[in-house]
Amino acid sequence: MSVISVENISKHFLIPQKKKGFLGSVSSLFSNQYETKVAVKDISFQINQGEMVGFIGPNGAGKSTTIKMLTGILVPTAGDVKVNGKVPYKNREENAANIGVVFGQRTQLWWDLPLLESFELLRYIYKIPETKYRTNLRFLTELLEVNSFITTPVRQLSLGQRMRADLLASLLHDPAILFLDEPTIGLDAIAKERIRELLVAINKEKNVTVLLTTHDMSDIEKTCNRMIIIDKGSKIYDGGINEIRANYGESRTLVMDFGHTPVIPQINAVTSIECEGLRYRIQFQKSKISASQLISLLSKDNELVDLTVQEPEIESIIKEIYNEPYKVSQVREKEAVR
Amino acid sequence: MERFSKHSAADYVSLYFKFVKMIMMSRMMYKWDTFLLSFSVLVRESVTVITLVLMLNKFSVIDGWNMSSLLFLYSFVFLSYSLSILMFTGLRDFEEAVHQGVFDGYLTKPLSPLFHVISKKSDVMATFGHGGLGIILFVYSFNKIGLDWSLKSILVVLWMLAGGILVQGAILLFCAAITFWTTKSNEIQNILFYQTRGFIAYPISIYPKVIKVILTMVIPLAFVNYYPASYMIKHETVWLLSPVVGLVAFALSYAVWRRGMLHYKSTGH
Ligand SMILES: Nc1ncnc2c1ncn2[C@@H]1O[C@H](COP(=O)(O)OP(=O)(O)O)[C@@H](O)[C@H]1O
Ligand SMILES: [Mg+2]
Numbered sequence: 001m002s003v004i005s006v007e008n009i010s011k012h013f014l015i016p017q018k019k020k021g022f023l024g025s026v027s028s029l030f031s032n033q034y035e036t037k038v039a040v041k042d043i044s045f046q047i048n049q050g051e052m053v054g055f056i057g058p059n060g061a062g063k064s065t066t067i068k069m070l071t072g073i074l075v076p077t078a079g080d081v082k083v084n085g086k087v088p089y090k091n092r093e094e095n096a097a098n099i100g101v102v103f104g105q106r107t108q109l110w111w112d113l114p115l116l117e118s119f120e121l122l123r124y125i126y127k128i129p130e131t132k133y134r135t136n137l138r139f140l141t142e143l144l145e146v147n148s149f150i151t152t153p154v155r156q157l158s159l160g161q162r163m164r165a166d167l168l169a170s171l172l173h174d175p176a177i178l179f180l181d182e183p184t185i186g187l188d189a190i191a192k193e194r195i196r197e198l199l200v201a202i203n204k205e206k207n208v209t210v211l212l213t214t215h216d217m218s219d220i221e222k223t224c225n226r227m228i229i230i231d232k233g234s235k236i237y238d239g240g241i242n243e244i245r246a247n248y249g250e251s252r253t254l255v256m257d258f259g260h261t262p263v264i265p266q267i268n269a270v271t272s273i274e275c276e277g278l279r280y281r282i283q284f285q286k287s288k289i290s291a292s293q294l295i296s297l298l299s300k301d302n303e304l305v306d307l308t309v310q311e312p313e314i315e316s317i318i319k320e321i322y323n324e325p326y327k328v329s330q331v332r333e334k335e336a337v338r
Numbered sequence: 339m340e341r342f343s344k345h346s347a348a349d350y351v352s353l354y355f356k357f358v359k360m361i362m363m364s365r366m367m368y369k370w371d372t373f374l375l376s377f378s379v380l381v382r383e384s385v386t387v388i389t390l391v392l393m394l395n396k397f398s399v400i401d402g403w404n405m406s407s408l409l410f411l412y413s414f415v416f417l418s419y420s421l422s423i424l425m426f427t428g429l430r431d432f433e434e435a436v437h438q439g440v441f442d443g444y445l446t447k448p449l450s451p452l453f454h455v456i457s458k459k460s461d462v463m464a465t466f467g468h469g470g471l472g473i474i475l476f477v478y479s480f481n482k483i484g485l486d487w488s489l490k491s492i493l494v495v496l497w498m499l500a501g502g503i504l505v506q507g508a509i510l511l512f513c514a515a516i517t518f519w520t521t522k523s524n525e526i527q528n529i530l531f532y533q534t535r536g537f538i539a540y541p542i543s544i545y546p547k548v549i550k551v552i553l554t555m556v557i558p559l560a561f562v563n564y565y566p567a568s569y570m571i572k573h574e575t576v577w578l579l580s581p582v583v584g585l586v587a588f589a590l591s592y593a594v595w596r597r598g599m600l601h602y603k604s605t606g607h
Contacts, residue, residue: 013603016520068604073445075600093448097342101446108443112364121360124353125447127342153367 003177003209004047009079011040011065039065041233052203054220055213057230063213067181071101084176097126100170104182107166109154115165116150119172126173140168144198160191180212184219196222253310254282254294259303342448350453357457365462372463379467387412401543406482407571409475414563415538416472418502424465426507428455432514433523442604452595497581498566504584505561511591518598530557538563558583
């Protein structure tokens, strides 16, 4: 059963031509000089109960705008959105009662008060019955390991702790769907990993449908089995993560350890070379040259110690889909001089 | 899935006091800060009053208002602003709430967004600062004029203050609603509210007709102090209607707010 149904939605922002000062702002109220910014262009998808879907795309792609239309913050310019069978902006409060929303860059917690106070208030905002509140709070504080700082003022929490607390706050009322906009932004590697594990656990334990946005591919690789790629407001991919490797993964990386500084000939199929001491990471296009051909070319004049061939990073596949040409790194230029 | 039934009026009242409790607890974390800031607001505002007193000769009369009735007039400005800002800080700071995305968060909660905006913030320092000065001026001028501390006059004062709070809330709400169209409203608020407030330090009878009309009909700040004080000192009974004007103004601003909500475009970050 699909809990989120999005059909051909678009969002245009009319940006009034700015004028300075009081009279300027008054006149811009009445003027009709606008610039239209298309933030989301004709996007459609369905998400089923219990799915965990990652929305990925570069900055400004339209991820947040899409989430805002799904959560009832923004009214779509065109198209239909249904969440739990309801139109979010028309049934805003009812929709809000059935979803949890976390924006990575900001918190919904009371900055100066012990964490628990924010949870207590949410109990009344969502009208959570006492027993359900107690059970959920106990379960979630344990799962998210929030107990050790539940009486600490929010401003004293680390970013990772705060994110776990915000997650907890968004789950107290047993939402059917959890929306997360950039939940790992600004976190260090360990905290990121922790949040990813927790999202998977929440999805499993509570059968919550999760829709998250990120521009960090590892978030999606570690949590979702489906991803939707958007760029410049349009959906450019919707499907599994493994399929994408097969369909788009044009490049491979050959990692070679040499015994001494190698001499590397110009090879067209090679798109980039990076080195770290005597370890060389050579990226090549598999349709133009096979790994074994490349290895024999490179080991001819050089002493080879060890090698591995790596599958493409999803990151680079996405770049491929975005149609961004590979950047030949700085390292290669230095190599060429030497 | 359970159906969510919207909060009742009683729910909102009890929620309002829960928010108030949270705000007070937050402030208690900074007791000294709160005290010092309140005190400095009081000093800052006193400067304008002292300037007025020094400018005028002790025995001078402006348009029939002597020094003590002028101070009485002024005390309403401070008292009613004190209470307005206690209740409507969220409206004053609405532009910021939109820019920081805080308002987006309110929209994802099963609550009236306007209720959330209003109950989430309270500038208690301004409340104490303006309120403290207001009380001093009020008690002093009340005695000086020789008004009678009866239950009736206290009730009349409270009634008039309610009108002043509603009028100021209405103007702040109107300016906040403008944010939905322009995404910026601080300048408009500064002019329509804070600059215009400067006029009511004096009896509005001294101004040209246009300004009197504006202060009565358009930006009805005259109902904050001039009409209430006229009633109390000069017994012009009709001005007892002040809270009604406040209610009408608030209702009109609320209509603008409702229209504006349809134009809300969040922020681009
Ligand atoms: N409220 C707004 N007003 C004007 N432009 C906006 C607004 N919100 C987003 N945009 C623009 O729409 C595009 C998509 O933004 P957004 O959805 O925030 O992207 P993402 O979250 O993928 O980084 C950007 O170009 C952004 O500048
Ligand atoms: Mg974003």
